[in-house]
Amino acid sequence: MNIGFIGLGNMGAPMAANLAKAGHRIRGFDVAGTTAEGVTPAASIAEVAQGADVVITMLPNGAILRQVADELIPHMRSGAVFIDCSTVDVESARYAAQAAENAGVMAVDAPVSGGIGGAAGGTLTFMAGGSDKAFDTAKPLFDIMGQKAVHCGDAGAGQAAKICNNMILGATMIATCEAFALADKLGLDRQKMFDVVSTSSGYSWSMNAYCPAPGVGPTSPSDNDYKPGFAAELMLKDLGLSQQAAEMVDADTPMGALARQLYAQFVENEDGKGKDFSAMLPRFASRGRDS
Ligand code: NAD
Numbered sequence: 690m691n692i693g694f695i696g697l698g699n700m701g702a703p704m705a706a707n708l709a710k711a712g713h714r715i716r717g718f719d720v721a722g723t724t725a726e727g728v729t730p731a732a733s734i735a736e737v738a739q740g741a742d743v744v745i746t747m748l749p750n751g752a753i754l755r756q757v758a759d760e761l762i763p764h765m766r767s768g769a770v771f772i773d774c775s776t777v778d779v780e781s782a783r784y785a786a787q788a789a790e791n792a793g794v795m796a797v798d799a800p801v802s803g804g805i806g807g808a809a810g811g812t813l814t815f816m817a818g819g820s821d822k823a824f825d826t827a828k829p830l831f832d833i834m835g836q837k838a839v840h841c842g843d844a845g846a847g848q849a850a851k852i853c854n855n856m857i858l859g860a861t862m863i864a865t866c867e868a869f870a871l872a873d874k875l876g877l878d879r880q881k882m883f884d885v886v887s888t889s890s891g892y893s894w895s896m897n898a899y900c901p902a903p904g905v906g907p908t909s910p911s912d913n914d915y916k917p918g919f920a921a922e923l924m925l926k927d928l929g930l931s932q933q934a935a936e937m938v939d940a941d942t943p944m945g946a947l948a949r950q951l952y953a954q955f956v957e958n959e960d961g962k963g964k965d966f967s968a969m970l971p972r973f974a975s976r977g978r979d980s
Contacts, residue, residue: 690714692830693737693744695757696775697723700801701747703809704774704834711833716741738764743830745772750926751781758785767793770826774815776800776927779845779852779934786819786844795823798844800851801835804919812836816854818846852934855927859948862895862924863969869902870973879905901967910965918965925952 694705694717702725709715709727717728718737724730731737738744738761746761748754754777765771771789773782773796782798789796797819807813813835817824824840831838841850868891872882879902887897887906900906910918917923928949935942955961955972 690742690830691716691740693717693731693741694725694728694747695719695734695737695744695761696747696749697725697728698747698749699805700774700808701725701745703805704745704747704813707808707811707834708830713830713833734760735764737761741765741769743770743772743826745830746775748773748775748777750775751777754781755784758788762788762792762794765789765792765794768795770795770797770823772797772799772827772830774799774801776851776930777848778930779848780937782818782848783845795820795826796844797823797827798847799827799831799838800847802851802854803835807835815839816841816847816850818842818844818848848930849934852927852931855924856931856942856945856948858895859924859928859952859966860944861893862899862901862966863948863951865893865895866901866967866969867973869970870976873974895967899967901970909967911967911970915965915968915971917963918967921952921961921964921966921968922956924966925949925956928952 690713692708692713692715694715697705697717697719705715705717705728706726715728716731716737717724718731718734744761744765746757748757754773754775771794773785786796797817799815799817801813801815803813811834815831815835815838817838817840828838841847883900883905886892899909901911903911910916931945932949
């Protein structure tokens with residue numbers, strides 16, 4: 690396929706390189722001038738769109754997605770597919786999908802989970818929203834860039850799935866970290882805490898697969914001085930998106946709201962920026978009830 694790729698950053702560059710490696714012709718554009726292995730650099734968004742069967746975007750946020758979509762879609766041919774893999778608010782995803790539909794272009798919102806390692810290794814999970822036809826066209830590309838793609842529903846459904854998942858993740862990571870900090874103060878050994886909880890009803894992905902206590906459970910960012918992994922500021926971004934969505938549809942999400950508030954405090958006032966999101970454990974461990 691002729692594929693355009695816009696946004697060749699930490700995630701986009703390895704994703705585009707994997708598509709090129711699989712034999713697709715890729716033209717890429719990034720405002721920062723970055724490129725990727727096997728990708729032919731284009732001078733503009735319009736040039737990326739010329740003759741493309743598919744255009745993929747991997748951008749920082751919804752405002753930039755809207756701007757890029759407005760510039761891109763008029764240059765895409767009717768029947769082509771626009772796949773946005775960025776994590777953005779549901780409204781921006783629907784805006785881009787509507788703009789595409791108006792121009793006879795098919796659209797898929799397909800945010801990913803799996804991080805930079807998953808992008809490089811081609812093992813991402815895609816959560817997709819859009820028509821069956823658009824998803825079916827995108828699926829072979831998802832299979833190259835990732836190991837699983839779930840068609841979640843219509844436009845915006847991929848973003849909805851992503852932010853609901855990450856709202857659970859943020860809240861459970863905080864709950865796991867505060868429980869470890871409590872266990873410490875009760876004199877309970879962290880390994881014993883893991884042995885019990887990971888096989889009891891308190892288990893979760895945060896505890897079992899990504900244990901925030903160094904030296905306990907499988908290897909995780911806690912074993913590497915809390916270097917990300919999944920940075921606390923990215924978790925804060927996703928928790929902000931889930932609260933924005935909750936306000937839009939009047940959903941009561943008190944745990945998600947508190948998780949967002951705690952990550953905001955951690956990132957903005959407590960040196961959490963640049964640390965893995967599991968670094969909430971040393972944060973809680975160093976505090977008392979009133980600090
Ligand atoms: P990044 O900042 O490394 O890459 C974004 C790229 O977009 C940059 O290279 C930037 O120059 C480019 N860009 C910005 N405006 C542009 C424009 N108008 N036209 C063309 N290019 C433009 O970010 P990233 O880590 O690659 O993340 C991309 C998206 O993936 C984000 O939405 C993020 O939330 C999501 N995501 C990231 C991770 C992760 O671990 N990094 C995991 C899952 C999802």
